[in-house]
Amino acid sequence: MANEPGAPLRVALLGCGVVGSSVARMLVEQADDFAARAGAPLEIVGIAVRRPQRPRPDVPVDPALFTADAEDLVTRADIVIEVIGGIDPARGLILRALEHGASVVSANKALVAEDGPTLFEAATAHGVDLSYEAAVAGAIPILRPVQESLAGDHVRKVMGIVNGTTNFVLDAMDVSGSGFSETVEQAQALGYAEADPTADVEGFDAAAKAAILASLAFHTRVSAADVHREGITEVGAADIAAARENDCVVKLLAICERVTADGQDAVSVRVHPAMVPRSHPLASVREAFNAVFVEADAAGELMFYGRGAGGDPTASAVLGDVVAAARHRVAGGHGPRESAYADLPVVDMGQAVTRYHISLDVADRPGVLAQVAAVFAEQGVSIETVRQQPGPEGEDRARLIVVTHRATDAALSATVTALAALESVAAVASVMRVEGA
Numbered sequence: 065m066a067n068e069p070g071a072p073l074r075v076a077l078l079g080c081g082v083v084g085s086s087v088a089r090m091l092v093e094q095a096d097d098f099a100a101r102a103g104a105p106l107e108i109v110g111i112a113v114r115r116p117q118r119p120r121p122d123v124p125v126d127p128a129l130f131t132a133d134a135e136d137l138v139t140r141a142d143i144v145i146e147v148i149g150g151i152d153p154a155r156g157l158i159l160r161a162l163e164h165g166a167s168v169v170s171a172n173k174a175l176v177a178e179d180g181p182t183l184f185e186a187a188t189a190h191g192v193d194l195s196y197e198a199a200v201a202g203a204i205p206i207l208r209p210v211q212e213s214l215a216g217d218h219v220r221k222v223m224g225i226v227n228g229t230t231n232f233v234l235d236a237m238d239v240s241g242s243g244f245s246e247t248v249e250q251a252q253a254l255g256y257a258e259a260d261p262t263a264d265v266e267g268f269d270a271a272a273k274a275a276i277l278a279s280l281a282f283h284t285r286v287s288a289a290d291v292h293r294e295g296i297t298e299v300g301a302a303d304i305a306a307a308r309e310n311d312c313v314v315k316l317l318a319i320c321e322r323v324t325a326d327g328q329d330a331v332s333v334r335v336h337p338a339m340v341p342r343s344h345p346l347a348s349v350r351e352a353f354n355a356v357f358v359e360a361d362a363a364g365e366l367m368f369y370g371r372g373a374g375g376d377p378t379a380s381a382v383l384g385d386v387v388a389a390a391r392h393r394v395a396g397g398h399g400p401r402e403s404a405y406a407d408l409p410v411v412d413m414g415q416a417v418t419r420y421h422i423s424l425d426v427a428d429r430p431g432v433l434a435q436v437a438a439v440f441a442e443q444g445v446s447i448e449t450v451r452q453q454p455g456p457e458g459e460d461r462a463r464l465i466v467v468t469h470r471a472t473d474a475a476l477s478a479t480v481t482a483l484a485a486l487e488s489v490a491a492v493a494s495v496m497r498v499e500g501a
């Protein structure tokens with residue numbers, strides 16, 4: 065859909081919170097640059113928010129532009145930027161914008177991961193762009209490289225830290241021993257966390273991003289519901305300490321990989337905390353930074369690193385999509401369409417192959433090590449290393465630390481259940497997967 069040459073492009077902004085206020089400010093402050101890059105001036109014609117009367121001193125626009133009537137606003141724009149978040153009303157507003165011929169830019173991973181195909185079909189039907197680079201890993205250009213630059217390769221695996229809030233919390237627990245709630249509050253104040261931080265700490269946000277990455281990397285459809293998800297609320301000081309003793313750090317990882325299941329090509333997509341060796345590049349990703357590690361047949365290993373959350377970093381990705389959409393409207397053409405021809409099944413977590421680090425408090429007497437080893441053997445799980453440490457002073461207990469070789473998650477988790485049932489095992493002190501070794 066081409067616009068009149070030189071005519072301003074009408075931009076509607078839906079949402080003016082952490083991300084939207086940065087987008088509005090940058091559009092205004094860098095208006096001349098955007099006009100030159102896009103090939104036409106970008107003119108904000110309205111900003112839809114919940115509370116239009118609220119003073120917003122950090123947003124340098126005419127207060128009359130604020131409206132609560134997003135439904136009307138989207139029908140008056142060439143480009144609609146959706147940074148409200150959540151499923152509704154964002155979904156209805158995007159569909160309405162596309163139906164009215166507007167190009168849409170969104171940062172909404174929850175919506176794309178839940179109902180992307182409906183939105184993509186509407187964009188295709190109306191011949192306009194729908195882009196969402198900001199939805200995964202904030203400022204890091206990762207979706208376009210995976211979708212376009214790697215379209216000539218065969219991506220085998222994508223593994224990354226894609227949630228800034230949880231990385232901020234885990235990093236603080238490791239470095240300063242800070243408490244969980246206190247660091248989540250800090251992440252909220254810094255604008256990293258979602259409106260409801262449960263989405264971050266319970267892994268929903270990372271699962272949505274994993275679904276998007278897997279869909280693009282493997283040319284298939286993966287929705288958020290297909291992703292195995294564990295958050296960081298169960299990670300305690302004992303796990304952080306166990307990781308440190310093992311020369312590892314704990315990270316919330318999103319892992320998307322091609323697998324073979326029952327002789328068929330399939331994909332495994334999971335989000336969970338894992339111990340990562342300090343020597344691995346992902347271990348050095350600190351604070352709210354994100355990083356995504358991609359393995360492809362021809363390219364080999366690639367790593368993308370940068371700020372994964374916050375207003376300005378996310379606005380950078382949003383505005384990159386806005387300029388691309390504007391160029392298409394000025395010169396004709398459109399961005400990449402969904403490529404989901406592969407139609408690969410998603411395997412369940414039990415079939416995923418991983419390694420476990422298990423710390424057990426056991427009775428310190430002859431034969432216990434043999435009992436423990438027998439449980440691993442019964443489940444077909446091979447032990448890589450086992451260490452024994454003294455237990456608490458005055459108690460006849462020892463701490464056994466076992467790291468396994470790779471096995472299916474089903475076998476590993478059955479092993480932990482069987483270990484916990486042994487009379488000689490007083491407690492399973494910590495269980496965590498190990499990745500990146």
Ligand SMILES: NC(=O)C1=CN([C@@H]2O[C@H](COP(=O)(O)OP(=O)(O)OC[C@H]3O[C@@H](n4cnc5c(N)ncnc54)[C@H](OP(=O)(O)O)[C@@H]3O)[C@@H](O)[C@H]2O)C=CC1
Pocket residue numbers: 078079080081082083084112113114115116118134146147148149150153171172173174198199202255256257258259372373374375378
């Ligand atoms: N924050 C971050 O670091 C990142 C966020 N994202 C994504 O960007 C999106 C926005 O996030 P963020 O800016 O943090 O969110 P905020 O909660 O800070 O802002 C949400 C904005 O949407 C407005 N809004 C809420 N409901 C409605 C509604 N029904 N109609 C019109 N406007 C509404 C709010 O209005 P009001 O101001 O009046 O309350 C507010 O301006 C989300 O999809 C998020 O996942 C992506 C990457 C990073």
Ligand SMILES: N[C@@H](CC=O)C(=O)O
Pocket residue numbers: 199201202226227228229230256257258264269372373374
């Ligand atoms: N809440 C998210 C924001 C970016 O997507 C995060 O913490 O990474």
